[in-house]
Amino acid sequence: MMHDPTNIIPFFVIIPLAGAFIISIVGKRLKWLPDVMGILATLGLLSISILSVRFVNLYGTLVYTVGGWKPPIGIAMVMDGLTAFFVVTINLVAFCVALFSINYMERFTSKWKFYALFLLMLGGMNGVVVTGDVFNLFVFLEIAAVASYALVAFGTEKHELEAAFKYAVMSSVGSLFILLAIAILYSYTSTLNMADMANVLIKKGEPSNIMLMVSVFFIMGFGLKSALVPFHAWLPDAHPSAPAPISAMLSGVLIKSLGIYALCRMFYNVIGVSDVTTSVFLFLGALSMIVGGILAIGQWDFKRLLAYSSISQIGYIVLGIALGTPLGILAGLFHLFNHSVFKSLLFLNSGALEYSTGTRDLKQMGGLFKKMPITGSTNMIASMSIAGIPPLSGFWSKLLIIIALVQAGRFGYAVWAVIISVLTLAMYLKVLRYGFFGQLKEKLNKVREVPIFMKLSMIALACICIIGGMLLVYGFGRFFLNPAADVMFEGTKYAAVTMAAVQ
Amino acid sequence: MSRKHEKGMSLIVKTITRFTVGLILLYGIYILSHGHISPGGGFAGGVIVALSFIHLMLAYGKETALKKLPKNVASFFESSGAILFLGIALLGFTGGYFFLNFLSKGQPFRLFSAGIIPLCNIAISFKVGAGLFTIFVALVLLTFEIGKKK
Incomplete structure (x- = not known):
């Protein structure tokens, strides 16, 4: 029993929660503990998530029965290709962010509160991804969301509190829609287990009006969490206001695990996609891509520019995934991984700039490349990657999305994707031009490079940006990317696969 | 109201509180310890336990209540409740599963x-009771600080 590979699944939730609660008890007295605990917990999570990729490749879908109760009745935790892909993405970014926070969070008074909330948020995100139960998904989603409200307000300045309040109100409205949809779904299918729910829905046959309503609620709720355009208003305030490591987590993985993952899981594997939902997703994706890109280019606040750019890139991801073709899904997921890496790197860069110069306004920077070579070069790699310059990872994923759009005959969307890609290049050239090149400002003469751990974490992420394109190579892709895309492409066959995996 | 009763509410409220606060606490403990056999449980019991302290604070002012249950102690109870709950869940691994009910069912x-289940209820009540009390204290102290600034 102890050598059962499914035993690692609950640890994705146990490790961060235990870390958070231990820090909240003793973190105030033992000053060294929060740092060590943060690093150890995220490192442990990263290693078991890499292990889980291997297990999924060896044994196929794994199902953990919590408390020994069999799934249709008990709570299940499911580890399949898509989940393994997401836990690696989340915990990779979380580890780099925890490394960065060691030095960066020195400026704030209560570092232990930061780590406790950070691990709580991480636990929530891992829980959302790992669970196989719709109500548990909601609970974990709320854990992650509530922790993130507190983290956005962590600086307790006036504008931070305002942004956090706005975020809390809008996100709660989204959560209410999700809860309502889950309640309706529960009364319609009499089950909460995702696999069982999918089975019941297949047996019911033709989609009814109730399912239409549930779909609309889910699109509103999860769309709000993932900041698709009509629901994006909270993001440009909330993401810049948080401390930089948290902005990296929020933009890098939170909107993806709470928004995109939940959306994909519910629509592809449980409810099943129809032509209507496909065209709605395509439209929302394209709209986010265009609106986010156009709004981003006019920003002078570095972090605000990055936040709008996140909306735009989420648009790309949704556009790829919504196509529903194998290549489209693969490209969307690949772009999701790349975006988590380079967007969190860009936010960490903005944190490093703020740490050294004390400002986020691009107009007040300039010529910092000589003063901060590591920050400058990692920023250049990330910017070029997000803009889609050939050898870097962002190029391959955008290329794949555009090829997939052309293959599916969606030429209009493909043209827009190319145009916005050029716009992305323009906005990041603006960052490089005003931030790192040009004349060094007089008062920035004393600026120094950031401390060692911040450098390390930025270098690690930059390396992943460079070698990210390798994921497409057959060997890596087969283990990591393709199983995830297959889970989504198989659609509601998920139910049969999961039920068969229950011992 | 005379200056003598400045801290807290009037004499009538204080007297009634003195009689009822212990009963409320006991009722909370009753609810949480019978959570597995009757309606209620850790959450409801914890809320009622917290209400007894909040009641004390409303009637006698925050000093009296914070003397009975200081902030640090409350936040310690809150975190230890969570740890306790997680620990009980982890002990399930002795039987092979997370959250396994490994004790005799009786x-x-x-x-x-x-x-x-009763042990889980006790852990939840620590978390919920101390959590609710600290939230209330945080709200009270926050208004106080804003008032001072003016």
């Missing part, structure tokens, strides 16, 4: 039955 409808 006879149904007895107070000492249902394995780990």
